Amino acid sequence: MVARVIPVDPFDLVIFGGTGDLAKRKILPGLYRRFLAGQMPPEARIIAAARSEMDDAGYRALAGASLAEFVSKSKQDEKAIGEFLERLHYVTIDATGEGGWKALKGLMRKGVVRAFYFSVAPSLFGDLAERLHSHGIADGESRIVVEKPFGRDLASARALNAVLAEHFNEEQIYRIDHYLGKETVQNLMAVRFANVLFEPLWNAQYVDHVQITVAETVGVGGRGAYYDKSGAMRDMIQNHLMQLLCLIAMEPPYHFEPNAVRDEKLKVIRALEPVPAEDIVRGQYRAKPANGGAAEPSYAEDVDNPQSRTESYIALKARVANWRWQGTPFYLRTGKKLRARTSEIAIVFKEAPHSIFGEEESWRANILAIRLQPNEGMNLSVMIKEPGPGGMRLTDVPLDMSFADALGEDGMDIPDAYERLIMDVIRGNQTLFMRGDEVEAAWAWTDPIIEGWESRGDRPKGYDPGSSGPEDALMLLHRDGRRWREIRG
Numbered sequence: 001m002v003a004r005v006i007p008v009d010p011f012d013l014v015i016f017g018g019t020g021d022l023a024k025r026k027i028l029p030g031l032y033r034r035f036l037a038g039q040m041p042p043e044a045r046i047i048a049a050a051r052s053e054m055d056d057a058g059y060r061a062l063a064g065a066s067l068a069e070f071v072s073k074s075k076q077d078e079k080a081i082g083e084f085l086e087r088l089h090y091v092t093i094d095a096t097g098e099g100g101w102k103a104l105k106g107l108m109r110k111g112v113v114r115a116f117y118f119s120v121a122p123s124l125f126g127d128l129a130e131r132l133h134s135h136g137i138a139d140g141e142s143r144i145v146v147e148k149p150f151g152r153d154l155a156s157a158r159a160l161n162a163v164l165a166e167h168f169n170e171e172q173i174y175r176i177d178h179y180l181g182k183e184t185v186q187n188l189m190a191v192r193f194a195n196v197l198f199e200p201l202w203n204a205q206y207v208d209h210v211q212i213t214v215a216e217t218v219g220v221g222g223r224g225a226y227y228d229k230s231g232a233m234r235d236m237i238q239n240h241l242m243q244l245l246c247l248i249a250m251e252p253p254y255h256f257e258p259n260a261v262r263d264e265k266l267k268v269i270r271a272l273e274p275v276p277a278e279d280i281v282r283g284q285y286r287a288k289p290a291n292g293g294a295a296e297p298s299y300a301e302d303v304d305n306p307q308s309r310t311e312s313y314i315a316l317k318a319r320v321a322n323w324r325w326q327g328t329p330f331y332l333r334t335g336k337k338l339r340a341r342t343s344e345i346a347i348v349f350k351e352a353p354h355s356i357f358g359e360e361e362s363w364r365a366n367i368l369a370i371r372l373q374p375n376e377g378m379n380l381s382v383m384i385k386e387p388g389p390g391g392m393r394l395t396d397v398p399l400d401m402s403f404a405d406a407l408g409e410d411g412m413d414i415p416d417a418y419e420r421l422i423m424d425v426i427r428g429n430q431t432l433f434m435r436g437d438e439v440e441a442a443w444a445w446t447d448p449i450i451e452g453w454e455s456r457g458d459r460p461k462g463y464d465p466g467s468s469g470p471e472d473a474l475m476l477l478h479r480d481g482r483r484w485r486e487i488r489g
């Protein structure tokens with residue numbers, strides 16, 4: 001199946017922080033892939049702005065090196081890369097100073113979409129917003145894209161929203177959560193709201209519980225200083241896992257329209273109950289001994305803070321207090337240095353009320369598993385008769401749908417989350433971006449949880465790299481008579 005590509009309107013996209021890690025690894029490769037797919041009109045232009053002194057040629061060389069490193073070889077087309085690089089420009093700008101803005105203004109064209117990607121530290125958002133206005137570069141039609149982290153608690157998120165609101169209205173602000181740009185995540189909405197099959201079962205009467213897992217194999221890497229002030233709750237649960245939970249739990253919006261979808265997500269966040277201490281397990285990875293291979297440092301060594309109480313793993317039981325979900329817990333877990341790199345949502349249905357096949361037949365519940373990575377797809381486990389002459393014995397088989405196999409042109413053509421989201425910004429579609437009130441509501445739920453363990457002085461439990469996390473996390477489900485799904489790559 002060949003993906004339909006509809007070109008977007010001509011645009012000037014300014015990337016503040018255009019020399020940074022995110023621009024090199026995600027934004028530029030994503031834009032190039034959209035160019036290659038034919039989605040970028042000939043008039044589209046990308047203007048990078050950052051502190052380093054550089055000219056257009058220097059930036060094109062930097063961008064070319066990034067594409068060589070971060071675009072898959074099968075998509076590296078020399079002619080297309082050359083044409084793409086010609087659309088790139090560079091301006092030296094310090095967000096906190098006045099130099100360079102005139103040059104930027106001179107580059108901006110009238111009559112095209114203007115978008116500004118703030119790929120810089122959030123502490124610079126206010127400076128950028130203010131100068132874009134004082135230099136007459138942004139107007140009421142311009143769009144700004146802001147990156148995570150959007151605050152570290154409710155107060156700081158409110159302050160950021162207030163700073164942006166001084167110069168831009170909510171319809172102009174695109175708060176990125178790249179999880180929402182994933183093909184599977186959008187497919188989740190299609191599966192729920194375009195099929196009659198699942199929606200009647202999508203409630204506490206038929207769903208026993210939901211598991212959302214985002215497991216990484218890497219440690220904190222070079223982000224130690226940032227991460228140690230943040231931790232898994234702020235870095236992952238408050239935004240990414242919360243957004244996934246919303247898409248599972250929300251009521252059908254009246255229309256697939258930005259505010260209708262976001263209204264429904266907001267209701268879910270507001271319906272989340274406070275989480276008591278016994279429903280939270282935090283962990284921190286230990287060092288890995290050499291054992292013939294290379295030894296690896298512990299979390300505390302990685303972040304250079306022997307006293308650190310920050311969690312590199314968290315599991316918790318969330319409850320959505322409304323009619324649909326009363327009695328169906330949502331178990332969330334995420335962590336670093338786990339057994340495999342995988343992101344998955346599993347809807348675990350209740351068991352059939354009565355087995356006509358006898359007690360000895362092991363009956364397993366139907367599970368709808370939605371894989372975000374690797375190999376995006378869905379898988380529904382159903383019970384069937386074990387093949388062969390052995391009588392009526394049951395087994396469960398997966399009805400497996402890999403999107404790459406089912407939909408990809410060459411089995412590989414699923415757009416990356418960033419490229420899809422940037423095109424949505426140009427199209428002016430905010431459906432997959434977080435609204436300011438959603439972010440604040442998410443912090444309002446998160447803050448007391450963090451304050452709880454801080455005031456109790458809780459220490460995270462140690463866990464071995466390559467494991468599934470701390471032992472206590474197993475108990476979180478065990479005591480409810482349930483079991484985590486295996487973390488598998």
Ligand code: NAD
Pocket residue numbers: 016017018019020021022023049050051052093094095096118119120121122124147148149
């Ligand atoms: P980075 O440190 O690699 O790059 C920062 C960029 O900002 C550089 O281009 C730098 O020149 C520019 N910059 C710094 N101070 C400036 C100033 N005063 N004026 C103008 N430009 C200035 O950071 P990054 O990893 O690219 O992250 C950028 C943003 O994206 C951050 O908010 C980060 O939290 C967020 N983010 C990054 C990632 C990632 O994978 N790197 C993932 C999610 C979110």
